[in-house]
Amino acid sequence: MSRLIKNTVLSPLVTGPLLYLLTASPPSIRDALLLRLPIKNTTALFMSLKWLLAIGLIRKANKVLSDWADNKWIWKDDKSVWHWETEVAVVTGGSNGIGAMVAKGLVSNGIKVAVIDVQPLSEDLINCPNISFYQCDVTSRGAVQKAGKAIRAALGSPSILINNAGIGNAGNILDVSPEKLRAIFDVNLISQWYTVQEFLPDMIEKRKGHIMSTASMASFLGIAGMVDYCSTKVGALAFHEGLAQEIKYRYNCPEIKTTIIHPGWTRTRLVKPLEKALQKAGQSIMDPKTVADAMVRQILEVKGGQIILGPTAAPALRALPSWLQERIRDKTAQQATVRATTAVA
Known part of the structure; x- marks a missing residue:
């Protein structure tokens, strides 16, 4: 369960859209979401999401490069x-x-x-x-x-x-x-x-x-x-x-x-x-x-x-x-x- 939570929190597919919705979406959507969140310090929330997104992207890039190296630098196999x-x-x-x-x-x-x-x-x-x-x-x-x-x-x-x-x-x-x-x-x-x-x-x-x-x-x-x-x-x-x-x-x-x-x-x-x-x-x-x-x-x-x-x-x-x-x-x-x-x- 802890690994599932970690992978979810560090997934760019989660943090990226969430950060967009809370900072760059139309005001009607953004304000409605912020009102539902039990968090008063939105500045800290946005900063945390930015760090989580950055870490998630680095982890994703690292995995892609590692998989490429493990595959002897072959990008696509002929299966x-x-x-x-x-x-x-x-x-x-x-x-x-x-x-x-x-x-x-x-x-x-x-x-x-x-x-x-x-x-x-x-x-x-x-x-x-x-x-x-x-x-x-x-x-x-x-x-x-x-x-x-x-x-x-x-x-x-x-x-x-x-x-x-x-x-x-x-x-x-x-x-x-x-x-x-x-x-x-x-x-x-x-x-x-x-x-x-x-x-x-x-x-x-x-x-x-x-x-x-x-x-x-x-x-x-x-x-x-x-x-x-x-x-x-x-x-x-x-x-x-x-x-x-x-x-x-x-x-x-x-x-x-x-x-x-x-x-x-x-x-x-x-x-x-x-x-x-x-x-x-x-x-x-x-x-x-x-x-x-x-x-x-x-x-x-x-x-x-x-x-x-x-x-x-x-x-x-x-x-x-x-x-x-x-x-x-x-x-x-x-x-x-x-x-x-x-x-x-």
């Missing part, structure tokens, strides 16, 4: 090249959780989906038409190559890649074992090199594609007890930014979209061991369908960029004074206080 009934999407870690919901959302729009995962499909996906399963360890370059070859032979070349596979640990830096540390970096970050190396060349050849990564609000700050997880998500953000630059300037193919999504705490198997601690800390937990719906919508709208499902000012955290950054980090210190084994997201 006619996308035919959902012929498109093939690869979803890593798509057997359960957010990935499974994304797979179902894509096939409901006619897209064929290849799920690659070490775990078998969940029961609600087994009989779902247009979903094919390829057992694959995404931390193995050879396994990804083998899965890619099988997918192209059966379904055709994928035009959509969703790097959703992820695992998480809850534990302090001194407690994490070398095996778990290696595993979380391999699954959450290194695997994205392997999948992009496997599927990007076909997208470049066709000058069409969309690569999406599932990151986290942890991309923007480190959390005690989850330093390994946060580090991989910071890396995922850097990978997304660098990939977008290489697609534009190394392969001269800005038509290929790149998206990264940053959900907050989401009710998945990864978060389940932490739910009590999060609730005690007053943190809300998102429904995984909210995340999946946002990802599917981004694909269907043929848009690239960042999707932030949390405080929209999070990317600006590093621009704040150090003392304020540290106060924000201090508030997260008790959110991951239990030890948990690795769980698939």
Whole structure:
């Protein structure tokens, strides 16, 4: 509700006409409106509306420029090249959780989906038409190559890649074992090199594609007890930014979209061991369908960029004074206080 009020107050479509009616409309209209307003200091009212209009216009211009930049400086896309009934999407870690919901959302729009995962499909996906399963360890370059070859032979070349596979640990830096540390970096970050190396060349050849990564609000700050997880998500953000630059300037193919999504705490198997601690800390937990719906919508709208499902000012955290950054980090210190084994997201 507060966001709705904020967006209404700062909308130029609201403040602009209102300012006109109160200052420049015919006297009969202006006077009638002023009589109905329970405000005596009209000078302050007019000044406030002017500031709100100016701020709203700046926000609107900023959004337009940001969307343009996220779209690799392409002003208008040729969406006619996308035919959902012929498109093939690869979803890593798509057997359960957010990935499974994304797979179902894509096939409901006619897209064929290849799920690659070490775990078998969940029961609600087994009989779902247009979903094919390829057992694959995404931390193995050879396994990804083998899965890619099988997918192209059966379904055709994928035009959509969703790097959703992820695992998480809850534990302090001194407690994490070398095996778990290696595993979380391999699954959450290194695997994205392997999948992009496997599927990007076909997208470049066709000058069409969309690569999406599932990151986290942890991309923007480190959390005690989850330093390994946060580090991989910071890396995922850097990978997304660098990939977008290489697609534009190394392969001269800005038509290929790149998206990264940053959900907050989401009710998945990864978060389940932490739910009590999060609730005690007053943190809300998102429904995984909210995340999946946002990802599917981004694909269907043929848009690239960042999707932030949390405080929209999070990317600006590093621009704040150090003392304020540290106060924000201090508030997260008790959110991951239990030890948990690795769980698939």
